[in-house]
Amino acid sequence: MGKAVLILALGISAIIGVLIINLNANATSGVETTVDMFKSTKARLIANSGIEVYLEKLRRNKTLSGKFPGNSLFEGSFDIAISGPDSQMVIQSQGNYYGTRHKSIVTARRAGVIIPPVNSALYLSAQNLKVKLQGNIEIDGNDTNMNGTPGPNPSLPGIAVDTPGDSAYVVKELKPKVSKDIKGYGGPPSVHTVNDSTDWHALSEHYIFAADLSLTTGTYSTGTFGTVSQPKITYVTGNVHFSGNASGSGIMVVNGNLTMSGNFRFNGILIVYGNSTIDVKVVGNGGIYGATILVGQSVDIQSTGNASFFYSSQAIKNAQTNLKSSRFEILSWWE
Amino acid sequence: MSTIFDIIGSTLIAGVFLLLMINLSTYSTQSKAASDSELILINNAKTLADILNSDLRKVGFKYTGTSILTAEPKKFSFFSDIDNNGSTDAVTYTLSDSLKADGTPNPRDKILYRIVNGDTSKGPSLGLVDLKFSYLNQLGQTTNTISEITYIKTELWVETTETVDGTYPFTYWEMTINPRNL
Numbered sequence: 001m002g003k004a005v006l007i008l009a010l011g012i013s014a015i016i017g018v019l020i021i022n023l024n025a026n027a028t029s030g031v032e033t034t035v036d037m038f039k040s041t042k043a044r045l046i047a048n049s050g051i052e053v054y055l056e057k058l059r060r061n062k063t064l065s066g067k068f069p070g071n072s073l074f075e076g077s078f079d080i081a082i083s084g085p086d087s088q089m090v091i092q093s094q095g096n097y098y099g100t101r102h103k104s105i106v107t108a109r110r111a112g113v114i115i116p117p118v119n120s121a122l123y124l125s126a127q128n129l130k131v132k133l134q135g136n137i138e139i140d141g142n143d144t145n146m147n148g149t150p151g152p153n154p155s156l157p158g159i160a161v162d163t164p165g166d167s168a169y170v171v172k173e174l175k176p177k178v179s180k181d182i183k184g185y186g187g188p189p190s191v192h193t194v195n196d197s198t199d200w201h202a203l204s205e206h207y208i209f210a211a212d213l214s215l216t217t218g219t220y221s222t223g224t225f226g227t228v229s230q231p232k233i234t235y236v237t238g239n240v241h242f243s244g245n246a247s248g249s250g251i252m253v254v255n256g257n258l259t260m261s262g263n264f265r266f267n268g269i270l271i272v273y274g275n276s277t278i279d280v281k282v283v284g285n286g287g288i289y290g291a292t293i294l295v296g297q298s299v300d301i302q303s304t305g306n307a308s309f310f311y312s313s314q315a316i317k318n319a320q321t322n323l324k325s326s327r328f329e330i331l332s333w334w335e
Numbered sequence: 336m337s338t339i340f341d342i343i344g345s346t347l348i349a350g351v352f353l354l355l356m357i358n359l360s361t362y363s364t365q366s367k368a369a370s371d372s373e374l375i376l377i378n379n380a381k382t383l384a385d386i387l388n389s390d391l392r393k394v395g396f397k398y399t400g401t402s403i404l405t406a407e408p409k410k411f412s413f414f415s416d417i418d419n420n421g422s423t424d425a426v427t428y429t430l431s432d433s434l435k436a437d438g439t440p441n442p443r444d445k446i447l448y449r450i451v452n453g454d455t456s457k458g459p460s461l462g463l464v465d466l467k468f469s470y471l472n473q474l475g476q477t478t479n480t481i482s483e484i485t486y487i488k489t490e491l492w493v494e495t496t497e498t499v500d501g502t503y504p505f506t507y508w509e510m511t512i513n514p515r516n517l
Contacts, residue, residue: 008352012359019363026370033377037384105419332397333515334419 036100042076043102047095048335050078051106054091058082059326062110062212086110086324088331105334111327113233113251114206115320116269118291119194120160121184121311124170126278126299129161131170133178136306137282141184144310146228146267146289146318153313158182158190167193184311200295204273207253210326211235219243221262226250228267231322243284250319260286260307267315269293282307290315365500372495373504379461380493380508383447388510390417390426390449391487395516398423402517403481411468411487415516417451426451428468436460439496441503464505465492471511487512 050071058064069079076097084090087109095102121141124131141158143151159182161167170191174182184190210233213225217238223246226232231250239257242264249267258272261284268290272278278296282303289312294301395402397416404412404425412427431446444460471486472478488511494503 004349008356011356015356015359015363019366022363022367023370026367026374029374030377033374033381037381040385330515334396335392335515 039097039100040102042074043095043097043100044104044335045095046073046076046078046097047093047102047104049073050080050093050095051091051104053078054080054082054093055108055328058089058110058328059210062324062326089328102335105332107331108328109331111325111329113210113320113323113325114203115316116198116200116203116271116293117196118156118269118311118316119196120157120192121291122158122309123160123194123196123291123293123295124166124299124301125162125196125200125293125295126166126297128298129166129169130298130300131173132300132302133174134302135178135283135304136181137178137303137309138181138307139183139190139309140181141190141311143313144289145314146312151313155185155190156311157186157192157194158184158188158309160192160194160196162193162196164193167191200271200273200293204253204255204271206325207233207251207271208235208255210324211253212250215240217256220246222246224248225252225266226268228318229322231268231319233323242286249315250323257281260284261305262286266290267312268319269316271295290319369499369504372497372499376462376493376495376504376506379463379496380491380506383461383463383491383493384508384510386447386449387428387489387491388512390415390428391489391512392514393417393516394487394514397421398516401481403484406468406470406479406481406484408467408469424451425453428466430463430466433464440498441494441496443503444494444496460496462493462496462503463491464494466490485513485517487514 050073065082067081071078071080076095079094081092082089089108089110091106091108093104121139139158141156143153143155145151159170161170171189174189179189182189182191186192212232213234215234215236217240219241221244225234225248228249233250234248234252236252236254236256240254241259243262245263247265251269252266254272255274257279259281263284264286266288270288271293272280274296276296277298278294280294280301283305285306287308289310291311292309393415394413395415398414402414410429412425414423414425416422417424417426427450429448431448433443433445435446436444439460441462443464444462445464446460447463447466448455467490469488470478470484471488472483473485478484491508492505493508494505
């Protein structure tokens with residue numbers, strides 16, 4: 001009897017054991033299915049996040065290219081490979097999460113830099129305008145190449161303003177000696193009104209977002225803020241004084257007052273923008289080839305030196321061709 | 336006389352134990368079958384979701400025009416270079432009627448058609464009994480205007496293909512996808 005009971009007990013135990021093993025195996029498989037789904041989702045998100053991370057880096061480092069493996073993120077990692085020109089940039093990202101991998105491939109194009117409408121050698125836009133031009137200042141709306149030779153484009157006004165009242169005011173303030181050096185469309189003194197509806201605040205924000213160089217308040221007597229072959233977008237926050245042999249090329253946005261002295265030379269577009277008063281003082285022998293734009297509630301420009309403000313389509317075109325923005329257009333996204 | 340009682344008694348007890356073991360064995364078999372069916376159900380639902388998830392994320396990939404052709408509750412068609420081989424494919428998702436899935440005991444299951452460039456070769460049923468696409472705009476509101484579609488919401492109702500205790504256990508899967516190429 002005892003043996004029979006033992007055999008029965010063993011038999012029941014075996015059946016229950018097999019049942020439990022089977023149910024546990026199925027439960028484990030069910031959990032694995034869920035975990036697999038979680039892992040693949042996580043790997044995909046890591047891969048996509050990796051692309052976003054490197055798009056942000058490309059915004060700051062405009063020459064970034066190559067392979068960047070082993071970036072940690074969300075308890076996983078991602079490997080990045082960047083190739084191709086700015087017009088057809090390919091960014092591959094492989095997300096890794098606990099053995100599960102996901103590859104995302106994005107093609108993107110770096111958007112071009114927005115060039116503001118250039119309507120003169122020197123554009124003054126303000127509700128309260130104050131102009132005091134002395135010395136041997138020369139403002140020329142005739143297209144001039146960066147080497148001083150004539151450019152191909154039609155002449156623009158030497159000075160452009162928003163209203164006939166401003167135009168009359170500027171002409172009245174010009175001394176005869178200076179008046180003959182305001183050249184360009186219509187002949188000296190070339191001062192004309194233009195209809196400009198540019199959102200300078202938005203445009204300045206665009207340049208600030210894309211800035212290659214950021215300068216703070218101070219005096220810069222040396223330094224190169226972009227060259228003709230490698231122009232830069234320079235953002236200056238605060239009052240700045242360029243002196244000595246400092247130079248630059250590209251687009252410069254000054255959010256504050258500007259003083260130029262010495263032999264400061266800039267090729268491209270110089271925008272001095274502010275919500276309130278802008279004071280621009282020009283002494284020395286500086287030169288701007290391209291266009292100079294002063295926009296604010298009040299603009300006060302004073303010159304006493306030999307500075308030159310030339311309209312140069314060549315300098316503007318050079319900036320447009322060679323500057324890189326920080327915005328990307330996503331052409332395709334494979335995930 | 337007592338020997339006869341012993342034999343009858345032990346036979347009864349042995350019979351009871353035998354019945355117990357048979358019942359336990361039957362229960363064990365049924366439990367395993369139910370568990371297996373549930374696992375298959377989960378795997379089938381995941382397989383269907385994986386297929387849709389992978390394809391819907393590629394809507395409009397390397398296609399510059401209006402990439403969605405049809406956006407209906409039971410049918411979704413779009414253009415995409417779905418296999419990334421450089422040529423545009425037309426992909427359609429639609430649901431068959433239940434008669435097409437005649438290889439399974441479940442009378443309600445249907446076949447999910449994934450038609451690429453007109454190829455209508457059908458796959459297995461996987462227990463899919465219903466499918467619903469709905470389309471959302473940028474604000475997450477339902478829209479029927481193709482140009483406004485930003486999100487594609489997919490709902491799947493999946494049952495077991497085999498009966499379990501006379502019923503077909505089911506699961507529901509929902510996902511909302513934002514194809515980045517739209």
